[in-house]
Amino acid sequence: MQRAFLQHISSFVICLMTLASVYQSSGCAISFELFPPKNAEGVDLLCKNVERLMQFSPKYFTCTYGAGGSSRGTTLEVLQKVKQITNLPVASHLTCVGSTVEELEGYLADAREIGVDYIVALRGDPPQGTTKFEVTEGGLKYANELVELIRGKFDDLGIAVAGYPETHQEAVDFQTDLVNLKRKVDAGADIVITQLFYHNDDFYRFRDACQAIGIEVPIVPGILPVTNFKQAKRIASMCKASIPAELESAMSEKEDAAHQFRVGVDHARQQTIDLLKHGVPGIHYYVLNKSEAAAELLDGLQLAGV
Structure with a gap:
């Protein structure tokens, strides 16, 4: 009885943790990003993978949603389940795409209602089939x-924003992109999470x-372990990340899936070791709703005593 009470108090304290305070300890804070599954089977698999990832003591989980906000409702359902499973803070992505201010405020109210703690605030990519971001009337x-x-009307929510080590694909140049990032931070962001990259x-x-x-504010590197080279090239091209x-040479030696998985995971592990040596406050892993790559990567670090 006493143990259950202490676990409840511990969970309550964790969920009160602000996003900024996650990165104030001397260690490296780990977090994982998910995306909303398309069906109930996918949700069940996601939950199993979340349970497996809990062995690495993450500080929180984030969840994206489909292009143009097509799966916002599912995102909130996923985050509610993840919070129930883990008793950890959860973060929802939110973009400006296809939404009025009133609709954004409605989503933020719903997110807070179901227990979302943080928001990853993004402008968002142009909807599929278009190449240019268009402002929604009233948005x-x-x-x-x-x-x-968010800071003005939902100040209890932590805020993360995106940073682009290799420059946002629509930015005029690197310096202009940095100025835009500073504008987001000055508006009230707690942390910056970077787009994926493969060169530290x-x-x-x-x-x-x-x-x-x-x-x-803390600059948190985002890492996506490469497990399928074709997929990695497609994702990297979309976000202007170089491989x-x-x-590329090591992965293209064989089309064998197991070979590509091992090479990709090892590269991400070496990235992680180097980032830790350089004192990063945390690492955000893009796990694509799978636990195998992240688990093997982090298992390897534990075995090595890192």
Whole structure:
């Protein structure tokens, strides 16, 4: 009875943790990103993978939604289940795409109602079939405006924003992109989570530039373990991330799925070890609703005593 009470109190304290405070300890905070499954079977599998990932003591889970907000309802359902399973804080992605301010406020109210703790505030990519972001009538144009909205009316929610080590694909140049990022941080963001990257030097260059321009919130690297080379190239091309020549060469040696998995996981593990040596406050893993790659990567670190 006493043990159950203490576990309840511990869970309550964890869920009161602010997003900024997650990164104030001396260790490296781990978090995982999910996306909403298309059916009930996918939800069940996601829950099993979440349970497996809990062995690595993550600080929180995030969940995206489909293009144009097509699966926002499912995102909230997933996050509610994840919170029930883990007793950890959860974060919902939110974009400006296809929504009025009133609709954004409605979603934020619903998210807070079901227990969402943090928001990953994004402008969002253009809807599928288009190449240019169009502002919805009565909506918002930039992510910093979304941050201002959340901070102004939902100040109890933590806010993460996106950073781009290799520059956002629509930005004029690297420096302009940094100025835009600082605008989001100045509007009230607690942390920056980066887009995926495969060259750690790109992240260090980006982090140094952020510090030079006066961005003082935690900069959290985002890592996607490569497990399928064709898929990795497609995702990397979408977000303007370059794949190292040595990784491409090693993975393309064989089309064998097991070989590509091992090579990709090892690369992500080496990225992680190097990032830890360089004092990152945390690492955000894009797990694509699967636990195998992240589990093997992190298991390997534990076995090595990292």
